[in-house]
Amino acid sequence: MLKPIVEYKDVHKSFGEVEVLKGINLDIYPGEKIAVIGPSGSGKTTIIRMLMTLEEPTSGDIYVDGKNLWKMEKNGEMVRANEKHLREIRSDIGMVFQHFNLFPHMTILENCMTAPIHVKKEDKEEVRERSIHMLERVGLGDKLNNYPSQLSGGQKQRVAMARALVMRPKIMLFDEVTSALDPELVGEVLEVIRDLAKHEDMAMVLVTHEMDFALDIADKVLFLDKGIIAEQGTAREVIEQSDNARLQEFLRRFRK
Amino acid sequence: MIKINALIEVFPQLARGLGITVSVLIAAAIFSYIMAFAAGLCRLSKNVFIRKATSVYVEIFRGTSLIVQLFWLYYAIPMLFGIQLGSNWWTGVIAIGLNYGAYMSEVVRGSILSVAKGQTEAAIALNMSPFQRMRLVIFPQALRMMLPEFSNYTIQMLKATSLVSLIGMTDILYYGDIIRSANLSQAPIVYVLVLIFYFLLALPLIFLQRKAEEISKKGVASQ
Ligand SMILES: Nc1ncnc2c1ncn2[C@@H]1O[C@H](COP(=O)(O)OP(=O)(O)OP(=O)(O)O)[C@@H](O)[C@H]1O
Numbered sequence: 216m217l218k219p220i221v222e223y224k225d226v227h228k229s230f231g232e233v234e235v236l237k238g239i240n241l242d243i244y245p246g247e248k249i250a251v252i253g254p255s256g257s258g259k260t261t262i263i264r265m266l267m268t269l270e271e272p273t274s275g276d277i278y279v280d281g282k283n284l285w286k287m288e289k290n291g292e293m294v295r296a297n298e299k300h301l302r303e304i305r306s307d308i309g310m311v312f313q314h315f316n317l318f319p320h321m322t323i324l325e326n327c328m329t330a331p332i333h334v335k336k337e338d339k340e341e342v343r344e345r346s347i348h349m350l351e352r353v354g355l356g357d358k359l360n361n362y363p364s365q366l367s368g369g370q371k372q373r374v375a376m377a378r379a380l381v382m383r384p385k386i387m388l389f390d391e392v393t394s395a396l397d398p399e400l401v402g403e404v405l406e407v408i409r410d411l412a413k414h415e416d417m418a419m420v421l422v423t424h425e426m427d428f429a430l431d432i433a434d435k436v437l438f439l440d441k442g443i444i445a446e447q448g449t450a451r452e453v454i455e456q457s458d459n460a461r462l463q464e465f466l467r468r469f470r471k
Numbered sequence: 472m473i474k475i476n477a478l479i480e481v482f483p484q485l486a487r488g489l490g491i492t493v494s495v496l497i498a499a500a501i502f503s504y505i506m507a508f509a510a511g512l513c514r515l516s517k518n519v520f521i522r523k524a525t526s527v528y529v530e531i532f533r534g535t536s537l538i539v540q541l542f543w544l545y546y547a548i549p550m551l552f553g554i555q556l557g558s559n560w561w562t563g564v565i566a567i568g569l570n571y572g573a574y575m576s577e578v579v580r581g582s583i584l585s586v587a588k589g590q591t592e593a594a595i596a597l598n599m600s601p602f603q604r605m606r607l608v609i610f611p612q613a614l615r616m617m618l619p620e621f622s623n624y625t626i627q628m629l630k631a632t633s634l635v636s637l638i639g640m641t642d643i644l645y646y647g648d649i650i651r652s653a654n655l656s657q658a659p660i661v662y663v664l665v666l667i668f669y670f671l672l673a674l675p676l677i678f679l680q681r682k683a684e685e686i687s688k689k690g691v692a693s694q
């Protein structure tokens with residue numbers, strides 16, 4: 216029996232007084248492609264940011280490969296994870312952001328090479344080859360020495376994906392990676408994601424408003440509503456068989 | 472009337488002060504940059520004591536005038552505490568360096584804080600350690616933002632070096648005053664030349680500042 220690579224166990228998250236996640240239980244299996252959909256403010260971003268260690272859960276546990284992400288053992292007690300513990304587990308996880316967050320002072324090749332060299336201490340020449348290969352794969356082989364400011368939004372987002380991929384994560388998180396793009400640039404980014412979903416065996420979690428695309432590539436769809444997973448299943452199950460009224464209304468609004 | 476032979480007479484005398492002005496400027500600039508980075512980073516420390524102690528330094532030196540600080544270091548401290556800060560050259564360098572270091576530490580702190588939050592998040596997502604985030608991502612961008620302000624303060628520092636003539640340093644202004652008091656009729660030409668000297672010294676700094684502004688426009692993601 217395959218074991219999940221990520222498990223959320225009754226995870227809650229509050230910002231101040233406001234509880235935005237109210238008990239998330241979720242298993243992600245190796246290689247699984249998950250789409251997270253739901254209305255604005257329902258907590259989609261917060262779910263994946265907690266896995267990326269950008270946000271700490273208020274209560275509950277997240278396990279990665281069986282290890283508790285936010286807690287560690289010290290003198291027989293479970294205490295809050297320190298930076299070293301987080302770093303150890305974080306190496307399995309990569310993320311692509313809505314606003315790309317490329318490093319503007321580095322060329323796009325340097326953007327890709329920096330972390331493998333400094334963080335993973337890998338061989339520079341090997342990293343260079345791998346980065347060039349990855350940038351070619353996302354269609355930017357001719358821009359290696361350009362700076363991010365010289366690229367279009369769609370190109371920037373493709374660099375951001377290449378940068379995350381050269382770290383070889385087991386889980387990749389995508390937070391509305393096309394929603395900051397001009398409409399005519401969305402397609403090229405979705406194509407890259409589709410290619411990854413088809414050919415890479417890492418798990419992928421996509422938060423997206425591109426409903427048809429998500430339903431097309433996802434093994435599993437989560438519908439998040441007011442801080443809980445209101446519905447989950449295969450795309451077919453969620454779209455055709457769910458009688459959740461809010462989901463039906465949401466789908467009517469977002470599908471063409 | 473400015474006469475050409477008066478010019479020839481005054482010029483070499485003023486030029487003798489050039490070495491002092493330039494050496495005080497260079498030493499004070501280096502010292503102030505070091506103070507600025509040290510204090511700027513300390514003010515971002517997690518440790519409350521380090522933060523508070525640094526802000527006492529910064530506020531004292533920003534809140535009082537350079538000339539008072541100079542006199543304090545030169546006259547008051549040696550008498551009160553018996554501490555000699557070294558020659559008047561050193562005293563001048565230390566006073567100017569501490570004063571401008573305090574101002575520039577705010578530039579360092581502000582620049583680091585204004586690098587966009589998304590940059591730190593991307594660095595975390597690439598599993599960089601806190602030190603790597605600072606060294607590889609935040610600091611290089613903050614530095615680009617600091618450059619124009621740093622060159623601006625350096626130009627001001629050049630002008631501030633003239634204060635060391637008040638503690639007996641023989642800089643450009645000191646020689647200017649000497650010549651003028653010996654021969655009042657030469658006052659206009661002396662001060663015209665003093666102006667020109669300072670302006671010529673400032674020119675390369677002004678040029679550097681332009682360059683710094685160009686560099687800093689590129690390569691920064693700010694909030
Ligand atoms: N750092 C924060 N401080 C305070 N409130 C926050 C913070 N981050 C998120 N929130 C709030 O938590 C709720 C869930 O936010 P989240 O970004 O996860 O929603 P989302 O489903 O991704 O929405 P969207 O589709 O608009 O991106 C929102 O109400 C948001 O205002």
Ligand SMILES: [Mg+2]
Binds near residue numbers: 259260391
């Ligand atoms: Mg969101």
